[in-house]
Amino acid sequence: MRIRAGYDIAFKCPQDVPMVLMLTVHPSRQTDLVAGHAIRVSPNVRTRDYTDIFGNVCTRLVAPAGLIEIRTEFVIEDSGMPDAVAPQASQVPLDELPDAALMYLLGSRYCDTQKLADLAWSTFGHINGGWQRVQSICDYVHDRIQFGYHFARDDRTASEGHHERTGVCRDFAHLAIALCRCMNIPARYCTGYLGDIGVPIDPAPMDFSAWFEAYIGGQWYTFDARHNHPRIGRIVIARGRDAADVAISTMFGPTELARFKVLTEEVRAGEVFPLQPYIDARRAARSVPAAV
Structure with a gap:
C-alpha cells in the first residue's frame, strides 16, 4: 500500500x-x-x-x-501490515544486551526511572517473558492514563504522568518506557506519522504521534501504550531516549x-x-x- x-x-x-x-x-x-x-x-x-x-x-x-x-x-x-506481535520474544539478559542498547536502560529527562522502580518491580516483577512483561506494562499505562489534547504539558515526567493520570501520546510513551527500563528492558521513544488506517477516523485534527520500541528477543519491537493494539502505517521520523531528543x-x-x-x-x-x-x-x- x-x-x-x-x-x-x-x-x-x-x-x-x-x-x-x-x-x-x-x-x-x-x-x-x-x-x-x-x-x-x-x-x-x-x-x-x-x-x-x-x-x-x-x-x-x-x-x-x-x-x-x-x-x-x-x-x-x-507493507500495509500491522505492528508485529511476538509473544515468544524473551527478555535478553543484561550481560547479553548489545552495547548500543544500554543507554536505553538509563533514566532520562522525562523518564525518571528512580521514582518508579519500586512500583515497577512490585507490579511487573512476577511476570515472566519479555513480550508478556512489556505488554503488561502497556496494559497498565493504557488503563492508568486518560488521553486528552487539553491535558498536554511539555514538562510532564513519567512519574508525574503516573500521578496525574492524564496526558497525551508522549505521556503514555514516557511512562511505559520508564517502567520497561526499571525492569531492565531497553526502551526508546519514537515519533512520527500514524494515520487512521484500518481504524475509525478520529475527528480531532491530525498530529504527529509518539510510541516506543522495546528490545526483546534480540530485536526492537514496536509498542503503543496509548492505542494498545497493533496499528498499520507507522512512519518513523526520529528515535531517542525520550521526547527531549526528538x-x-x-x-x-x-x-x-x-x-x-x-x-x-x-x-x-x-x-x-x-x-x-x-x-x-x-x-x-x-x-x-x-x-x-
Missing part, C-alpha cells in the same frame, strides 16, 4: 531565530519513499542537514523576522506557532500526487461541526 503524508507548519518570528527541525523521515524508511518529501521553506532560506547521535536527520536554518512556512508532502510505500522543532529565540497541520492517509487508486489543496480541504471539512 502507499501512504500520503506531510505537514504545513508556520511560525511568526519577531527577529532572526536559529532553528533545528526534526521533520525528515528516518533513514530506515527513506528507501520506501516514492515521491516528494523535500522540505520546502518560505521565504527561501539556506538549510543544512546533519545526523544526530541517534541517527536522526536534523535540519538547521535561521528564520528571518516575520512569517516562516515549512511544508512537505510525500508518498511512501508501506523535538520536531527547537528554537533559539522567540517564536509563535501560527499554523500546524499534519496529514497521513492511505493513497486511493486514481488519486494524483501532489494534492496540497486536498490537505486544506480535508482540514476545513474536519473543522465543520457535525449536523445534529
Whole structure:
C-alpha cells in the first residue's frame, strides 16, 4: 500500500531565530519513499542537514523576522501490515544486551526511572517473558492514563504522568518506557506519522504521534501504550531516549506557532500526487461541526 503524508507548519518570528527541525523521515524508511518529501521553506532560506547521535536527520536554518512556512508532502510505500506481535520474544539478559542498547536502560529527562522502580518491580516483577512483561506494562499505562489534547504539558515526567493520570501520546510513551527500563528492558521513544488506517477516523485534527520500541528477543519491537493494539502505517521520523531528543522543532529565540497541520492517509487508486489543496480541504471539512 502507499501512504500520503506531510505537514504545513508556520511560525511568526519577531527577529532572526536559529532553528533545528526534526521533520525528515528516518533513514530506515527513506528507501520506501516514492515521491516528494523535500522540505520546502518560505521565504527561501539556506538549510543544512546533519545526523544526530541517534541517527536522526536534523535540519538547521535561521528564520528571518516575520512569517516562516515549512511544508512537505510525500508518498511512501508501506507493507500495509500491522505492528508485529511476538509473544515468544524473551527478555535478553543484561550481560547479553548489545552495547548500543544500554543507554536505553538509563533514566532520562522525562523518564525518571528512580521514582518508579519500586512500583515497577512490585507490579511487573512476577511476570515472566519479555513480550508478556512489556505488554503488561502497556496494559497498565493504557488503563492508568486518560488521553486528552487539553491535558498536554511539555514538562510532564513519567512519574508525574503516573500521578496525574492524564496526558497525551508522549505521556503514555514516557511512562511505559520508564517502567520497561526499571525492569531492565531497553526502551526508546519514537515519533512520527500514524494515520487512521484500518481504524475509525478520529475527528480531532491530525498530529504527529509518539510510541516506543522495546528490545526483546534480540530485536526492537514496536509498542503503543496509548492505542494498545497493533496499528498499520507507522512512519518513523526520529528515535531517542525520550521526547527531549526528538523535538520536531527547537528554537533559539522567540517564536509563535501560527499554523500546524499534519496529514497521513492511505493513497486511493486514481488519486494524483501532489494534492496540497486536498490537505486544506480535508482540514476545513474536519473543522465543520457535525449536523445534529
